[in-house]
Amino acid sequence: MQKVTKRFRKKDTEEIILDLIRYVCITFFVLICIFPFYYVMIYSVSDPGLASKGVWLLPKGFSLETYGKLLTRNDLGLAILVSVGRTGIGTGLCVFFTSMFAFLVTRKEMPGRKIIYRYVVITMYIGAGLVPWYLTMKGYGLKDSFLLYVIPGAVNAYYMILIKTFMEQLPESLEESAAIEGAGFFTILFKIILPLSKPIIATVAVYCAVGQWNSWMDNFFLVNNTKLQTVQLILYNYLNSATALAKSMQNGGAAAAAGAMNAANAITPQSVQMTSIVITVIPVMLVYPYAQKYFTKGIMMGAVKG
Amino acid sequence: MEKSNERILAVRRNRKRQKGMKYLLLALPFLIFVFAFCYVPLFGWIYAFFDYKMGQRFSDARFVGLANFAKLLNDRDILRVLRNTMVMSLLNILCSPLPALFAIMLNDIRSRKIKKFVQTTTTLPNFLSWIVVFGLAFSLFSSQGVVNGFLKQMNLPVSEFGLLGDGNNVWRFQLGLSIWKSLGWNTIIYMAAITGIDTELYDAAKVDGAGSLQLVRYITAPGLIPTYLVLLLLSVGNLLNNGFDQYYMFWNSMVSDKIEVLDYYIYKLGFQSNQYSYSIVIGMLKSLVSVALLFTANKISRRLRGNPLI
Numbered sequence: 001m002q003k004v005t006k007r008f009r010k011k012d013t014e015e016i017i018l019d020l021i022r023y024v025c026i027t028f029f030v031l032i033c034i035f036p037f038y039y040v041m042i043y044s045v046s047d048p049g050l051a052s053k054g055v056w057l058l059p060k061g062f063s064l065e066t067y068g069k070l071l072t073r074n075d076l077g078l079a080i081l082v083s084v085g086r087t088g089i090g091t092g093l094c095v096f097f098t099s100m101f102a103f104l105v106t107r108k109e110m111p112g113r114k115i116i117y118r119y120v121v122i123t124m125y126i127g128a129g130l131v132p133w134y135l136t137m138k139g140y141g142l143k144d145s146f147l148l149y150v151i152p153g154a155v156n157a158y159y160m161i162l163i164k165t166f167m168e169q170l171p172e173s174l175e176e177s178a179a180i181e182g183a184g185f186f187t188i189l190f191k192i193i194l195p196l197s198k199p200i201i202a203t204v205a206v207y208c209a210v211g212q213w214n215s216w217m218d219n220f221f222l223v224n225n226t227k228l229q230t231v232q233l234i235l236y237n238y239l240n241s242a243t244a245l246a247k248s249m250q251n252g253g254a255a256a257a258a259g260a261m262n263a264a265n266a267i268t269p270q271s272v273q274m275t276s277i278v279i280t281v282i283p284v285m286l287v288y289p290y291a292q293k294y295f296t297k298g299i300m301m302g303a304v305k306g
Numbered sequence: 307m308e309k310s311n312e313r314i315l316a317v318r319r320n321r322k323r324q325k326g327m328k329y330l331l332l333a334l335p336f337l338i339f340v341f342a343f344c345y346v347p348l349f350g351w352i353y354a355f356f357d358y359k360m361g362q363r364f365s366d367a368r369f370v371g372l373a374n375f376a377k378l379l380n381d382r383d384i385l386r387v388l389r390n391t392m393v394m395s396l397l398n399i400l401c402s403p404l405p406a407l408f409a410i411m412l413n414d415i416r417s418r419k420i421k422k423f424v425q426t427t428t429t430l431p432n433f434l435s436w437i438v439v440f441g442l443a444f445s446l447f448s449s450q451g452v453v454n455g456f457l458k459q460m461n462l463p464v465s466e467f468g469l470l471g472d473g474n475n476v477w478r479f480q481l482g483l484s485i486w487k488s489l490g491w492n493t494i495i496y497m498a499a500i501t502g503i504d505t506e507l508y509d510a511a512k513v514d515g516a517g518s519l520q521l522v523r524y525i526t527a528p529g530l531i532p533t534y535l536v537l538l539l540l541s542v543g544n545l546l547n548n549g550f551d552q553y554y555m556f557w558n559s560m561v562s563d564k565i566e567v568l569d570y571y572i573y574k575l576g577f578q579s580n581q582y583s584y585s586i587v588i589g590m591l592k593s594l595v596s597v598a599l600l601f602t603a604n605k606i607s608r609r610l611r612g613n614p615l616i
Contacts, residue, residue: 018518022411026424029408032486033427036442039452043445054455101336109322110329116337121616123344125543125597129589130550131576132350140342152343155336185332214435217550221577236437239444270450277441284433292426295433296494 048271066275083231086149087212093154094208102163144225159204166200203294238276354587374587391567409496428490436551476564503529543600
């Protein structure tokens with residue numbers, strides 16, 4: 001009897017230690033994930049002058065001046081409009097055309113269905129590369145055009161596979177009975193298949209929207225028009241000019257550093273940086289908790305072989 | 307009787323064919339679209355055999371045969387770039403069990419609310435662009451960032467330019483950033499794999515007196531190996547594709563030696579030193595090697611698991 005309790009006790013301490021390790025590891029990683037956002041957030045609402053002397057766990061003073069100044073700047077306001085526009089229009093086009101294409105590929109009557117499917121899937125694995133992509137887009141006249149943001153993504157191979165896989169699991173009887181009642185292709189697609197595919201459509205829409213919001217390479221390489229800059233690239237420019245400033249402060253020595261500090265007593269380059277990061281991240285953070293279940297669904301369906 | 311049956315069948319077949327043709331006709335614009343945006347760029351590879359200058363017409367470009375490929379032999383940078391590429395890929399592969407480990411730890415937490423909270427917070431970084439990640443890293447690790455300030459206050463040694471300009475820790479730093487960004491996201495797939503494991507196995511083992519460490523060792527870990535294997539094999543196909551964003555964002559002259567990976571090098575050749583044709587050569591070879599690697603991984607997968615990857 002005594003032996004048994006002893007063994008149990010030994011086991012209990014082992015479990016407790018394991019629990020401890022587990023909680024410490026998880027808490028540590030969660031903190032690492034949260035802290036950067038928290039820090040940037042409190043810095044952005046701190047008084048810029050006070051904050052430049054160091055912010056650690058709590059905001060120093062309170063000021064929304066940087067927000068006000070940044071948001072009323074023409075370039076950022078316009079960029080937000082462009083980014084929202086490309087996210088809305090790009091996501092709409094992508095969901096509409098990709099799901100329609102996916103539906104077509106599920107049609108068993110279509111000759112060469114398998115070949116068409118392979119023809120699309122191959123494109124996921126062979127990329128032409130940066131320069132050929134640049135030349136092609138330029139050749140299509142998409143340089144310095146808003147269409148560059150929304151057209152090339154209108155049909156996406158990966159999303160097509162996701163949607164097609166989902167549609168193939170739907171019971172065939174539904175559309176058969178609709179077909180007997182005389183429903184045509186578009187009626188079946190829009191009235192029956194798409195409403196039933198809502199989970200996957202939502203997933204793809206969320207992926208697509210985040211991708212659009214975060215996208216910057218097209219802007220960086222092919223759009224010089226200042227009226228068509230996206231939020232991401234504006235953020236990049238802000239960060240870069242601040243980097244340059246910081247560098248000049250390092251190289252130029254103390255005098256230059258002091259000058260820069262004094263000149264920027266209202267708004268410091270750091271506070272501009274922090275605030276623009278927050279402005280860029282906030283839309284993703286707001287949508288994210290609601291969209292999370294769709295993200296999870298998407299990665300699971302992606303794991304199912306297409 | 308038989309004749310009318312045959313006729314009905316013929317009519318049906320005809321109708322089916324008509325329907326099929328209609329679908330094909332509807333699919334045609336999509337096929338053209340895919341051709342225009344995914345296949346047409348491949349024709350750009352032809353410039354690998356020309357001495358192409360930006361803005362030139364194809365007819366004006368000078369044919370140089372394999373001269374651009376011969377450049378590879380005299381390129382001193384390419385070995386360094388390949389080294390960086392392989393180091394980054396291999397380090398990432400080395401850390402690929404981490405998400406599985408995190409999933410195992412997370413799965414044992416009983417409270418659903420905590421579980422959900424942890425998943426929400428740790429997956430968020432995956433949905434930020436590398437520009438934002440750079441911004442966050444800059445605010446934390448630059449010479450004036452929080453970390454340097456903290457170290458100074460504690461009178462600990464500080465590197466002058468912060469981690470961002472620290473040439474000795476480039477690989478470790480970049481690896482840390484990749485892990486930070488992707489760990490939570492990659493955990494999801496393992497969490498799902500764990501739910502797929504038969505709970506009776508656990509119950510039986512518990513009856514036999516297995517502790518939680520033993521449960522992990524004999525049930526959970528073996529249960530996750532198939533998933534791990536698939537992801538590992540897929541990453542073999544991406545050995546040369548580190549991505550451009552991360553390395554472009556974190557590039558600066560102090561770390562350039564160790565941070566320039568293939569994707570960055572292709573950009574540098576094409577858009578900074580204007581060697582378009584040579585840039586295309588490297589991009590093309592990278593693409594072809596990647597496809598070959600993917601097929602190899604596929605073959606291995608077929609032999610190991612009896613299932614192809616793609």
